[in-house]
Amino acid sequence: MEIISSHSTPCYHLATLRHNFPEKTLDSHSLPSKFSRRRKHKFLHTSLPSTFRLNNYKTVRKSTPLNTLKSAEGVINGDETLENVTKRRQPNVSIPKVVIPGLPDDSKGDVSAPVRSGEWEWKPKFKIHYERSGSRNLDSPQILFLPGFGVGSFHYEKQLKDLGKDYGVWAMDFLGQGMSLPCEDPTQSNGDLEIGRNSMWGFGDETEPWADDLVYSIDLWQEQVRYFIEEVIKEPVYIVGNSLGGYVALYFAACNPNLVKGVTLLNATPFWGFFPNPIRSPKLSQLFPSTGTFPLPPRVKKIIEIVWEKIRDPRTIGEILKQVYADHSTNVDKVFSRILEITEHPAALASFASIMLAPQGEVSFGEALSRCKIHGIPICLMYGKEDPWVRPIWGLQVKRQLPDAPYYQISPAGHCPHDEVPEVVNYLLRGWIKNLESQGFIALPLLDDESGRYDVAKDLEYVRDGTKKSVRVWFYGSEFSMWSKFSSFVNTQIQDLSFKLR
Numbered sequence: 001m002e003i004i005s006s007h008s009t010p011c012y013h014l015a016t017l018r019h020n021f022p023e024k025t026l027d028s029h030s031l032p033s034k035f036s037r038r039r040k041h042k043f044l045h046t047s048l049p050s051t052f053r054l055n056n057y058k059t060v061r062k063s064t065p066l067n068t069l070k071s072a073e074g075v076i077n078g079d080e081t082l083e084n085v086t087k088r089r090q091p092n093v094s095i096p097k098v099v100i101p102g103l104p105d106d107s108k109g110d111v112s113a114p115v116r117s118g119e120w121e122w123k124p125k126f127k128i129h130y131e132r133s134g135s136r137n138l139d140s141p142q143i144l145f146l147p148g149f150g151v152g153s154f155h156y157e158k159q160l161k162d163l164g165k166d167y168g169v170w171a172m173d174f175l176g177q178g179m180s181l182p183c184e185d186p187t188q189s190n191g192d193l194e195i196g197r198n199s200m201w202g203f204g205d206e207t208e209p210w211a212d213d214l215v216y217s218i219d220l221w222q223e224q225v226r227y228f229i230e231e232v233i234k235e236p237v238y239i240v241g242n243s244l245g246g247y248v249a250l251y252f253a254a255c256n257p258n259l260v261k262g263v264t265l266l267n268a269t270p271f272w273g274f275f276p277n278p279i280r281s282p283k284l285s286q287l288f289p290s291t292g293t294f295p296l297p298p299r300v301k302k303i304i305e306i307v308w309e310k311i312r313d314p315r316t317i318g319e320i321l322k323q324v325y326a327d328h329s330t331n332v333d334k335v336f337s338r339i340l341e342i343t344e345h346p347a348a349l350a351s352f353a354s355i356m357l358a359p360q361g362e363v364s365f366g367e368a369l370s371r372c373k374i375h376g377i378p379i380c381l382m383y384g385k386e387d388p389w390v391r392p393i394w395g396l397q398v399k400r401q402l403p404d405a406p407y408y409q410i411s412p413a414g415h416c417p418h419d420e421v422p423e424v425v426n427y428l429l430r431g432w433i434k435n436l437e438s439q440g441f442i443a444l445p446l447l448d449d450e451s452g453r454y455d456v457a458k459d460l461e462y463v464r465d466g467t468k469k470s471v472r473v474w475f476y477g478s479e480f481s482m483w484s485k486f487s488s489f490v491n492t493q494i495q496d497l498s499f500k501l502r
Helices: 037-046 057-062 082-089 154-165 194-198 218-233 244-255 298-311 314-324 332-345 348-357 365-375 392-401 423-439 479-501
Strands: 002-007 097-099 117-121 126-133 141-146 168-172 237-242 260-266 379-384 405-409 454-465 467-476
Touching: 057 348, 057 379, 082 405, 117 154, 141 154, 141 218, 141 244, 154 168, 154 244, 154 332, 168 218, 194 218, 218 237, 218 244, 237 244, 237 423, 244 260, 244 365, 298 314, 298 405, 332 365, 365 392, 379 392, 379 423, 392 405, 405 423, 423 454, 423 467
Parallel strands: 002 117, 097 454, 141 168, 141 237, 237 260, 260 379, 379 405
Antiparallel strands: 117 126, 126 168, 405 467, 454 467
């Protein structure tokens, strides 16, 4: 096991070079001046994918690829789902199939990447558990995975073993969750010593010095990510987050663009916390004196205990997993046992109570999106279609705000596509990173260059445990972004040629 201890503030900042392609609106005025009016009209009506073949091409200036989406499943120029749009445009053509690699199978000689556990002491008593695999070579991009609520780095085992063959892969547990729970009670009791030992953690009389101002909040977790990257990984990363981890990843990227090469959201939750943030809403927050700090208020002890006993019940955990995994043939035994193990930790209830009472983030999900857009941070969206909690409408709303972001909708897949269909998520993630590392010269996964379409559906086939499986993926890219990249490339080549001819 690796053990890293570092309490000092880092004295350096990391920077990443990113090629920002200029954003352009594709209309008759953006085409070369030598184009006649008739040629401009012909170009816009024949070269653009069918999404943009409108009766009047001037209306393209008023809309982005998904501005007309109106339903939870995505509507384009009417009340149609993404699936219906695909069927309508190719009524007599079957959905193309793409064979993708399965997960590494050690028994067949396809050796998976070895996974190593580590422990990093962020601050005194704040020990962070993480897993890592793969290479630290300069030519190997580093990927950091952030887990959802109630799980930990173990939820990314299939990414660590597979993607670790090509990249440096990291996954860590948030403080107060997984295996990053404290080993001591954050409070102390002033009464009888024996009563204090048997009392519930977090509800003592006074706060231990190391737990002063400790709140298990989204603000704490995004700060944890920053220090982990600066002190442990020590270079900019591609950051991937599922559910709560998606929000943290976006929040972190918005605040630290110099440490991020790209963000992938896997059914990211767009909200977190029940109570107002004291910085964003100072007056409103005064109505809620408890902010998740220790010691926790005695008045919430009974209700928290009742809720906790219900949540940690093995039957409840089983029902939740049944809800969030669309394919019930998926083996979730390991996930179930690890979650159950976490709930038995003496610090688990106190951490849960602090999380439930913690305020909302200082930066909202929407504001984080806006900041990432301003900074030009690449974002990729991968959403399980059958998620009962974070419905596809949330991914489509992100796509609407970031029209250049590739959007992949996977079915059948629920709230945790990385664990339910890891073959598909790993395949798409590899392709997206290759696209960014090549500055767009390697096409995005599933992008049909031959037909020029940017709204496609394909069946991805793979083998798991000797059985052939198939998942349908709908892809939505951006015509504008590809035109901008092509225009930028052409302009660069012209400038280079002009310089050489001088």
